[in-house]
Every structure is written in C-alpha cells, then in structure tokens.
Amino acid sequence: TGKSYTIATVAAEQVLRGKSVLIVAHTDVAVDVIADKLQQQFQLGSSLIRAGSPQFIKVLKNQIDEMLHGQHPASDEAVSDRLLLNAKQQLNTVTRQQTKMEAGFIHHCRHAIRRGQKLATLQQGQSRWRLGFYNWAYRAGIKQFAQQWHELDKLTALIAQKEDLSLKYLQLATHYRLNQLLKHKRSTLVSFASALRARQSAKQLDGFYKTDFDALKQTFPIWLSSLASLHKVLPMEQQMFDLVIIDEATQANIAACLPALQRAKAALVVGDSKQLRHFSFLSRAKQTQIQTQLGLAADCRGLMSYRDASMLDLVSQSLASQSQVVFLNEHFRSKPELIQFSNQQFYQGMLKIMQHRPCTSSGHLHRVHVTGSRDSKGINAIEAEALIQKLSQLIDEQENALV
Incomplete structure (x- = not known):
C-alpha cells in the first residue's frame, strides 16, 4: 500500500x-x-x-x-x-x-x-x-x-x-x-x-x-x-533527531527499537500486523524469570513480552487516541485477484485495489482441499505431496507450451 x-x-x-x-x-x-x-x-x-x-x-x-x-x-x-x-x-x-x-x-x-x-x-x-x-x-x-x-x-x-x-x-x-x-x-x-x-x-x-x-x-x-x-x-544521545521512523515494525522486537527511540523527539512506527512477525529464541521460562526479577506486574507482562510482542504491538496498545493511527488502504502491487483474497480474508474489504479492472477474472487463485493433519513435528505430509504434485504439473505445462 x-x-x-x-x-x-x-x-x-x-x-x-x-x-x-x-x-x-x-x-x-x-x-x-x-x-x-x-x-x-x-x-x-x-x-x-x-x-x-x-x-x-x-x-x-x-x-x-x-x-x-x-x-x-x-x-x-x-x-x-x-x-x-x-x-x-x-x-x-x-x-x-x-x-x-x-x-x-x-x-x-x-x-x-x-x-x-x-x-x-x-x-x-x-x-x-x-x-x-x-x-x-x-x-x-x-x-x-x-x-x-x-x-x-x-x-x-x-x-x-x-x-x-x-x-x-x-x-x-x-x-x-x-x-x-x-x-x-x-x-x-x-x-x-x-x-x-x-x-x-x-x-x-x-x-x-x-x-x-x-x-x-x-x-x-x-x-x-x-x-x-x-x-x-x-x-547514544537523547532526542538527537526530530523524528525517528521505524519501518517493518512487525518484524522488529521491542528491545532492538529502544536505542532508536532514545534518539527520538517524536516517532512514526510503520508496519502491518498481518505480515510476518519477528521471531525469538528466548524461552518462555527464561522470559518469565527475567520479568519476575525486574518486578514487572502481571498485567504488564503481555505488553512487554520480548517473545510475543513486536514494536507495532507495543505502539498499538499504548496509543491514547485513534487519531494517531493511519491506515494506508490503496493497494498497487499484487494481481487484483490475489490481493482481493487477502482483502476479504484479512482486511475486511477495506483495501482499494487501484489496478482493478471490471473485466478481470478470478482465475489466479484455486483452493485444493486435501486430507491429512500435522504430525508431532508440525508437518502435513499429504498436503506437501499434493503441493509438489501441483507444482510439477504446472512446470510440465509450461515446458510443453514452450515446445
């Protein structure tokens, strides 16, 4: 957007x-x-x-x-x-x-x-x-x-x-x-x-x-x-910049952003809560131990979770007024049929798909239902096999079309 x-x-x-x-x-x-x-x-x-x-x-x-x-x-x-x-x-x-x-x-x-x-x-x-x-x-x-x-x-x-x-x-x-x-x-x-x-x-x-x-x-x-x-x-100078902008805030953990905020008089935090989140190798038990040592109240621990909360989460939960939130709703990049799926499933239809044409078809996305479930390692073998088979089919069709 x-x-x-x-x-x-x-x-x-x-x-x-x-x-x-x-x-x-x-x-x-x-x-x-x-x-x-x-x-x-x-x-x-x-x-x-x-x-x-x-x-x-x-x-x-x-x-x-x-x-x-x-x-x-x-x-x-x-x-x-x-x-x-x-x-x-x-x-x-x-x-x-x-x-x-x-x-x-x-x-x-x-x-x-x-x-x-x-x-x-x-x-x-x-x-x-x-x-x-x-x-x-x-x-x-x-x-x-x-x-x-x-x-x-x-x-x-x-x-x-x-x-x-x-x-x-x-x-x-x-x-x-x-x-x-x-x-x-x-x-x-x-x-x-x-x-x-x-x-x-x-x-x-x-x-x-x-x-x-x-x-x-x-x-x-x-x-x-x-x-x-x-x-x-x-x-590490306090309020060194008039404005600090943090991009991809969903992928940034809170601790990594603190040095940037230290240098800020004002901050603009940009991200998308629907996109890939940051990951952490800190165990939940170790995080709980640190929170207890620092005397964090139980109702603050969710907000200050290094494992689960991104910088965007912290800002979203801390803002006092909705006027401080701006939603960019004009989408340019994806195929209309692909972004329309995300628009309906994740964004409540609020995105304006700027490259949409009345004549566009909906043939870019196909749902294939397969049986199977994830094993103890989180792998669905039947689903993976169906995906490989479909990709092989598409590759063969492309090769035949080139001939």
Whole structure:
C-alpha cells in the first residue's frame, strides 16, 4: 500500500521544515528501498546518509569533500532567499488551482451520476415519452458533461506541473540550507573531513563521535540505518533527531527499537500486523524469570513480552487516541485477484485495489482441499505431496507450451 513511498514523502517534508530524520528497520533491505526512493524519486541523495553500509565512511568523506571544494549545487551563490520564495509561491499558486479544479470536477461528476441514475430509472420504467422528454429538456446539460474529459486532461497536466514544482522547491530548499551551512559553519565540516581521513578505523570513529552533530544533521538531515548497525554510527544521545521512523515494525522486537527511540523527539512506527512477525529464541521460562526479577506486574507482562510482542504491538496498545493511527488502504502491487483474497480474508474489504479492472477474472487463485493433519513435528505430509504434485504439473505445462 505504498508504505515505503509514504515514509520517503514524510522524510522529504521534514527536510523542508528544517527537521532531522532517522529511518531504521529490522533489515538492511528495507532501509535500502527507502534510501533508493529518496535518491531516485526525490533527488535527495546529497541530503541523506546511508549509515552502517560497508562504504558508509568513504561515501560520507567524498560528499563532504565535494561540498568543501565547491563541486556541489549548494555552493552556488545564486541560491538566494528570493529564488526560494518565488519557487514556494509558484507551488502554492498551482496547489490552489488544483484544489479549485478538483472541487469543480467532483461536483460535475456527482451531477452526471444523478443524471445517469435518472435515465436508468426512466429506461427501466419503459416510459418512452418521459425518457424522450427528459433527453430533450436536458440535452444541453448532458452535452456539457463531455467537456469534463477536457477538464480531466487539464487537471492531470496541473498535477504533473505541481509535482515538478514540488521537486524544484525541495531541491532549492536543500541547496539553500547547505549554502547557509557552508557560509557559517565551514570550519566544522573541515574538522569533520579531517577526522574521516584518519587511516585507522578507531581514529575515524573517535573523530566521528566528537563531531558537532547539529551541523552534521544540517548537512545531512536524513539518516538511514538498520537497527543492528545503529550503535556503530551514532552516539547514544537523547532526542538527537526530530523524528525517528521505524519501518517493518512487525518484524522488529521491542528491545532492538529502544536505542532508536532514545534518539527520538517524536516517532512514526510503520508496519502491518498481518505480515510476518519477528521471531525469538528466548524461552518462555527464561522470559518469565527475567520479568519476575525486574518486578514487572502481571498485567504488564503481555505488553512487554520480548517473545510475543513486536514494536507495532507495543505502539498499538499504548496509543491514547485513534487519531494517531493511519491506515494506508490503496493497494498497487499484487494481481487484483490475489490481493482481493487477502482483502476479504484479512482486511475486511477495506483495501482499494487501484489496478482493478471490471473485466478481470478470478482465475489466479484455486483452493485444493486435501486430507491429512500435522504430525508431532508440525508437518502435513499429504498436503506437501499434493503441493509438489501441483507444482510439477504446472512446470510440465509450461515446458510443453514452450515446445
């Protein structure tokens, strides 16, 4: 449902507000997906640090060297207050035009639907003279509905223009911020670059931790790291970032997220309770022993269960207001027939399947009932054999089709 894209847009918006963002996830893959969106779709590669990656220090050093040597758009003196203000005003003007045009288009669509329903009622009533009179009396208004296709084309063009202006404004705001930093805190970046050039990794990290992180966050307001690598790249400083975003929170255990929350002034926790959950090798007996030693009340133990509760579970049970919960309901990725199954079985039909077409069939999912039950090891041999037989059949059919 576009969780990664939503995280990227939230991070970009925070940058425009002059805020710093830390994005973490259980896996490096999830972090890389968001980093790629920020770099490719929002062109914010110069504003982010993919911390914890093997080339982390090298990439960071190269980026700072380019800034100091004037080989960066932020070094351009033409990035002025007036230029930034003009870009923002253009964006606001197009946004107001879009809002007005959308309201008019929705109004005409609702009007057209009412007319259509009226016509359908007259046709079903088989009253020819009433239907003819209605078509004659309202012929001018009905013809006007055809003009809405032209209005829709205008609206689509306006949305594309808004996206271009948004990207332009984001780039100018980013370059302006870095321009001001180079003007007033260049010495801080010089010191930091010197620390990074140290050959020994221990000296690199020591110089890194002594850095003025406020200046560094102005240079790179977006930081991304896996939860496991966080301690290697950032000092344990309280409320270090304006916003910390935890992705794939269903797969993240509570303990692993605590260092990220320690660095947060505010947090956004993203996940899907229906997806794969985290797993733990901590025995239930050992967990109960630890909970008793720490004096956890019995009614809190479920909430603080390392084995059973994910970060998403903890947040869900702790929120005081439903207004703090946002459900992303527009689905783009799967085949309509496949996601429709999950939509009905798990999401109470609340997902909007955006790629659905009226003509799509339901032939992508077939239920096969087999007998059998799980043995002591949790294996249903009859079910497994039926699955292998079906896969073999599909492979044979594909091979024959290629011949």
